[in-house]
Amino acid sequence: MIKETDVVIVGSGAAGLYCALNIPDHYRIIVITKKQPEDSDSFLAQGGISVLRDNDDYDTYFEDTLKAGRYKNNKDSVEILIRSSRSVIEDLVRMGVNFDQDGGDFSYTREGAHSVNRILHHKDVTGKEITEKLLEQVRHKSNITIVPFVTMIDILERDHTCTGVVLRDKENAISTISARAVVWATGGIGGLFEHSTNMNHITGDAIAIAVKHNVKLIDMNYIQIHPTTLFSKGKGRSFLISEAVRGEGAILLNKDGQRFVDELLPRDVVSAAIHEQMKKDGTDYVYLSMLHMTKEKIRKRFPNIYEKCLEEGFHLERDLLPVTPAQHYFMGGVQINEDGKTSMKNLFAVGETSCNGVHGANRLASNSLLEALVFSKRAALVIGEDLKNATRENEAEIVDYTQYENTEVLEKEYHLLVWNEISKGSVEYAGLCKHEG
Numbered sequence: 001m002i003k004e005t006d007v008v009i010v011g012s013g014a015a016g017l018y019c020a021l022n023i024p025d026h027y028r029i030i031v032i033t034k035k036q037p038e039d040s041d042s043f044l045a046q047g048g049i050s051v052l053r054d055n056d057d058y059d060t061y062f063e064d065t066l067k068a069g070r071y072k073n074n075k076d077s078v079e080i081l082i083r084s085s086r087s088v089i090e091d092l093v094r095m096g097v098n099f100d101q102d103g104g105d106f107s108y109t110r111e112g113a114h115s116v117n118r119i120l121h122h123k124d125v126t127g128k129e130i131t132e133k134l135l136e137q138v139r140h141k142s143n144i145t146i147v148p149f150v151t152m153i154d155i156l157e158r159d160h161t162c163t164g165v166v167l168r169d170k171e172n173a174i175s176t177i178s179a180r181a182v183v184w185a186t187g188g189i190g191g192l193f194e195h196s197t198n199m200n201h202i203t204g205d206a207i208a209i210a211v212k213h214n215v216k217l218i219d220m221n222y223i224q225i226h227p228t229t230l231f232s233k234g235k236g237r238s239f240l241i242s243e244a245v246r247g248e249g250a251i252l253l254n255k256d257g258q259r260f261v262d263e264l265l266p267r268d269v270v271s272a273a274i275h276e277q278m279k280k281d282g283t284d285y286v287y288l289s290m291l292h293m294t295k296e297k298i299r300k301r302f303p304n305i306y307e308k309c310l311e312e313g314f315h316l317e318r319d320l321l322p323v324t325p326a327q328h329y330f331m332g333g334v335q336i337n338e339d340g341k342t343s344m345k346n347l348f349a350v351g352e353t354s355c356n357g358v359h360g361a362n363r364l365a366s367n368s369l370l371e372a373l374v375f376s377k378r379a380a381l382v383i384g385e386d387l388k389n390a391t392r393e394n395e396a397e398i399v400d401y402t403q404y405e406n407t408e409v410l411e412k413e414y415h416l417l418v419w420n421e422i423s424k425g426s427v428e429y430a431g432l433c434k435h436e437g
Ligand SMILES: Cc1cc2nc3c(=O)[nH]c(=O)nc-3n(C[C@H](O)[C@H](O)[C@H](O)COP(=O)(O)OP(=O)(O)OC[C@H]3O[C@@H](n4cnc5c(N)ncnc54)[C@H](O)[C@@H]3O)c2cc1C
Pocket: 010, 011, 012, 013, 014, 015, 016, 032, 033, 034, 035, 037, 039, 040, 041, 042, 043, 044, 045, 046, 047, 048, 049, 050, 126, 127, 150, 151, 152, 153, 185, 186, 187, 188, 197, 198, 199, 201, 202, 203, 204, 205, 206, 240, 328, 329, 350, 351, 352, 353, 365, 366, 367, 368, 369, 370, 372
């Protein structure tokens, strides 16, 4: 394993990859990632990525984001998000990302709480399309090395300055890399929940390490529950039925086949209405109906969802689909400024791990891929500037590896640290919680 570099980025989702691509080429970058590079929530994103359609859309986009976020958003961050959106999309298109077209223009779709159609998509596999193209670009760069199947288990620190990372590899060997800057791009916390749309290995590791090292956290109780995942009695990741399906007209029905909520209200409102309805009906799910759509239309617009439901025995053009809410997104996290800086020197955080208040208390649909890209680019540019002037910090003290030897104990300890932080605030996650404490 490499012992020393300029920048270590932890995580190979959209935020980590786009950050790596935007750091100047003359710096050496190592991207470490827990599983295969493709194993990220970014890869799973279905619905799309929001964009400011034109200047006339600014006020409504701003208001939609604030309204969904229950007006708890940081308005400066929201402004940056929206104003930077078109240039990020242009950059993605330049890299070969293929958004669906409609008569020579982008095909814009809509999801809950958006007042106009402003979401770009690639069928129903937008995240895969974007992340694959980012990975392709990263693999062409000689200054970036991706190291898969390596887990960050701690950071190196001296005098509240981050000087590197402590890692565990597939064979359980522990090592360190010292670096002039470290970027946390480790995604959300879904792996801690019994029912979540997230990949199981995404367990908020950076949050636990932040607690250990007194790195500031914020809004830890802001956790988004997605209203519609495919109901299943089995264990494992909950399969998401994208909000874009409701955006295209699908409706929610109770056990008697009656509508009970406006399907395009913000996610927290729809999730609460479903919970309420399930209680009334004495069921573990409600139904989603796409019966107004033809098989051809569903297969063309939502091929991935159609195939997955078929595997589970549901023909969407003729069957009602049982759906239930599940943990989906983490709005809180490691506190950062608008350039990804955390409260520790030389330590940055980007994407879902981080929080600059852009989403407020509840994320507007399809704002997260955009947020991951907009703010990771800003962090990359600042890292480039910082490195110009920075001398290498003194090495951290020799690490005592024995503290990490028992993987199971360490994992449990880290999960508890995250749950403790979450539990300090009030949050509705009844029925979704994996941790017994
Ligand atoms: C099913 C689903 C559908 C979604 N649909 C949409 C959508 O349509 N539009 C939208 O905007 N957003 C959507 N989202 C949300 C969005 O995909 C994520 O918020 C966003 O992609 C997060 O990107 P990220 O780079 O921050 O993290 P991720 O993409 O989750 O990447 C995290 C990375 O960190 C690595 N990692 C974690 N811990 C460690 C560790 N300790 N050591 C080393 N590596 C580690 C992981 O292996 C992974 O590579 C969806 C999410 C899900 C789950």
